[in-house]
Amino acid sequence: MDAVFSGLASGFAVALDPFNLFLVLAGCFAGTLIGALPGIGPINGVAILLPIAYGLGFKPESAIILLAGIYYGAEYGGRISSILLNVPGDAGAVMTTLDGNPMARNGEAGKALSLSAVASFIGGTFSVILMSFFGPALASYAITFSPSDYVALMVFAFASLASLVGSNPVKTLLAAVIGLMLASIGIDANTGVARFTFGIPDILAGIDFLVVVIGLFGMAELIHLVEQQAAGTLKTLKIDKSFVTMKDLAFVKWTILRGSIIGFFIGILPGTGASVASAVAYGTEKRAARDASRFGEGDMRGLAAPEAANNASAGGAMVPMLTLGIPGSGTTAILLGALLLFNVTPGPLMFSQRPEIAWGLIASMYIGNIALLIINLPLVGLFARMLTIPQQFLTPLIAVLAFVGVYSVVSNPHDLYMITALGVFGWFLRKLQFSLAPVILGFVLGGLFEDNLRRALSISAGDWTILVSSFNSIALYLMAFLVVVVPIALSRRRRRLDEAESPKAPA
Amino acid sequence: MADRIFAGVLLLVAIGYTIIAFTLIHAPFQYDPLGPESWPRILGLVAIPCILYVLVRPDVESLGLPARSLGRLAALVAMLLVYAFLFQPLGFVIATFAFCMALSMMLGSRLVPALAFSLGIGLFGYLLCTRLLDLNLPAGILTFLR
Numbered sequence: 001m002d003a004v005f006s007g008l009a010s011g012f013a014v015a016l017d018p019f020n021l022f023l024v025l026a027g028c029f030a031g032t033l034i035g036a037l038p039g040i041g042p043i044n045g046v047a048i049l050l051p052i053a054y055g056l057g058f059k060p061e062s063a064i065i066l067l068a069g070i071y072y073g074a075e076y077g078g079r080i081s082s083i084l085l086n087v088p089g090d091a092g093a094v095m096t097t098l099d100g101n102p103m104a105r106n107g108e109a110g111k112a113l114s115l116s117a118v119a120s121f122i123g124g125t126f127s128v129i130l131m132s133f134f135g136p137a138l139a140s141y142a143i144t145f146s147p148s149d150y151v152a153l154m155v156f157a158f159a160s161l162a163s164l165v166g167s168n169p170v171k172t173l174l175a176a177v178i179g180l181m182l183a184s185i186g187i188d189a190n191t192g193v194a195r196f197t198f199g200i201p202d203i204l205a206g207i208d209f210l211v212v213v214i215g216l217f218g219m220a221e222l223i224h225l226v227e228q229q230a231a232g233t234l235k236t237l238k239i240d241k242s243f244v245t246m247k248d249l250a251f252v253k254w255t256i257l258r259g260s261i262i263g264f265f266i267g268i269l270p271g272t273g274a275s276v277a278s279a280v281a282y283g284t285e286k287r288a289a290r291d292a293s294r295f296g297e298g299d300m301r302g303l304a305a306p307e308a309a310n311n312a313s314a315g316g317a318m319v320p321m322l323t324l325g326i327p328g329s330g331t332t333a334i335l336l337g338a339l340l341l342f343n344v345t346p347g348p349l350m351f352s353q354r355p356e357i358a359w360g361l362i363a364s365m366y367i368g369n370i371a372l373l374i375i376n377l378p379l380v381g382l383f384a385r386m387l388t389i390p391q392q393f394l395t396p397l398i399a400v401l402a403f404v405g406v407y408s409v410v411s412n413p414h415d416l417y418m419i420t421a422l423g424v425f426g427w428f429l430r431k432l433q434f435s436l437a438p439v440i441l442g443f444v445l446g447g448l449f450e451d452n453l454r455r456a457l458s459i460s461a462g463d464w465t466i467l468v469s470s471f472n473s474i475a476l477y478l479m480a481f482l483v484v485v486v487p488i489a490l491s492r493r494r495r496r497l498d499e500a501e502s503p504k505a506p507a
Numbered sequence: 508m509a510d511r512i513f514a515g516v517l518l519l520v521a522i523g524y525t526i527i528a529f530t531l532i533h534a535p536f537q538y539d540p541l542g543p544e545s546w547p548r549i550l551g552l553v554a555i556p557c558i559l560y561v562l563v564r565p566d567v568e569s570l571g572l573p574a575r576s577l578g579r580l581a582a583l584v585a586m587l588l589v590y591a592f593l594f595q596p597l598g599f600v601i602a603t604f605a606f607c608m609a610l611s612m613m614l615g616s617r618l619v620p621a622l623a624f625s626l627g628i629g630l631f632g633y634l635l636c637t638r639l640l641d642l643n644l645p646a647g648i649l650t651f652l653r
Contacts, residue, residue: 055642168566174517174557181524181550188543191534195543196527219587226583227576229614392614393624396607399587400628403594403603408642416591424584432513432567450546454539462540 011359023066031073036386041090042074047217051405060342065364092274095282099302114244116307121373123308126260127315139323142348148456152473159480161271166435179442218402219423252304263309267316273329274310281309330437510565525551598647604629
């Protein structure tokens with residue numbers, strides 16, 4: 001417990017450094033602006049701005065504080081386009097549109113925006129507090145993990161990914177394997193053997209992480225935006241004078257608390273981020289409500305629950321990223337890759353070896369949440385202006401930012417073709433209902449997965465039974481099994497119940 | 508159908524990947540029990556059954572794209588490739604100006620706003636990135652900017 005408070009104290013010393021404080025505020029502000037743009041969510045925002053943040057030459061803790069600020073700033077901003085425009089910025093904001101947009105149409109836009117800001121703030125802060133205690137505890141446990149335990153942990157991560165993300169588990173698994181395959185291109189670090197390079201010198205060192213991220217999340221998004229452009233069909237609702245009252249907050253206080261808890265713990269699960277968290281929170285709230293008839297027509301609970309949950313999941317997703325080096329969501333996979341670019345390897349040792357990064361990031365999230373609440377309540381009108389930026393200018397701007405980002409870091413024109421090709425590939429994946437987050441998770445974890453597998457088998461001199469010889473790994477395989485089987489069993493049971501009930505129900 | 512075509516292409520790539528992993532990749536002598544070839548072999552052997560599953564049970568019928576948007580997307584990709592091709596030789600300012608003009612006009616902007624926007628992004632973007640943020644961008648033929 002003392003370690004947590006002394007860690008937090010040192011973290012606040014980092015985060016309150018004037019320059020870092022400026023970056024927190026700048027990141028939150030920029031993140032909200034980006035999140036408010038229709039169709040652009042946290043993952044695209046972080047992806048497009050990552051190379052620029054890297055190219056600026058900051059210290060690792062400053063850069064990660066900036067990127068994290070953009071991340072949860074965009075989680076806040078996403079609700080603005082969801083509520084006023086009925087266009088969610090990403091999958092995590094879809095649930096916000098269900099009741100948020102009807103509230104705005106009923107003339108309660110101001111109330112919907114302020115209520116969701118407060119719910120986001122509570123969800124975010126709640127999860128940062130939990131994170132300050134969970135993180136170090138998990139890290140001190142994970143220090144004992146052997147390479148074979150890490151292999152089991154990866155298997156668990158990919159199992160929960162396949163089972164919980166996307167509509168088709170096989171496609172999600174395939175997407176992750178595509179990411180792993182992309183990561184295997186280049187010279188093998190252990191033996192110096194070139195793999196799948198076909199003698200092309202530009203990919204000898206492997207495909208650059210920045211190129212993959214920009215391609216799959218920047219360029220694919222760009223192509224998607226152009227595809228969607230049915231120019232001028234979107235209508236922005238006006239913000240009115242209504243505002244959230246104490247009575248409203250009292251009405252939704254348990255909703256927000258439940259949403260925060262659900263969001264945090266779903267965020268911790270590897271690979272499952274805001275989209276799963278907000279969907280589960282919304283579903284739980286609807287089922288728990290005594291009178292659920294107004295859900296979908298502007299019920300405050302239906303707005304507060306997913307908003308609290310998606311911000312809480314942003315904090316939850318940071319926990320495995322910081323303590324195990326396994327990202328909890330697509331966006332944290334990008335943050336993890338960013339840390340690797342700075343030669344910082346996240347993992348159980350980070351809390352003791354690089355406390356300025358781990359604790360500095362956590363402390364910056366406390367500050368960022370407060371800052372976001374403050375800038376979001378009065379300035380919401382300014383952010384809502386972002387919705388009126390003409391698409392024909394926004395779209396080229398995204399392409400230019402992507403090109404600037406890649407070129408300024410890698411300075412190799414070959415990579416500009418590469419991001420375009422990956423963008424087309426990512427767009428196809430998206431059109432065919434593969435989710436893209438597993439690809440990036442696979443890409444980031446590929447090296448780590450292979451290294452640990454090979455290290456484990458080196459230790460055992462080639463004996464595969466080492467993979468199932470410790471308590472930790474057996475427990476993790478068991479959890480992997482459960483996370484795949486339980487949802488299937490639950491949906492079977494629900495279907496059977498439905499069938500049993502349906503004959504009785506009047507037609 | 509769209510699913511099947513995509514999965515078919517993926518299958519060919521995955522088979523090629525797996526064949527390379529089983530035949531071409533090997534270390535001159537053994538450093539560790541697995542060597543550089545085992546991991547790609549495992550990946551290939553996981554990927555192929557997944558792709559076969561998608562081939563047998565596809566769930567996306569078509570891309571649902573009218574011919575007109577398909578044309579626009581093809582134009583977009585062509586513009587991006589030309590932009591990538593010209594980026595270094597012509598320099599950021601001119602290549603960006605041309606790209607922004609072309610794309611914003613295609614997306615239905617009027618001439619004067621598009622000109623103002625493209626010039627602004629090209630010039631101010633360059634000065635902002637190189638002078639203020641210290642990022643590396645090509646000056647190209649406008650050598651006086653260097």
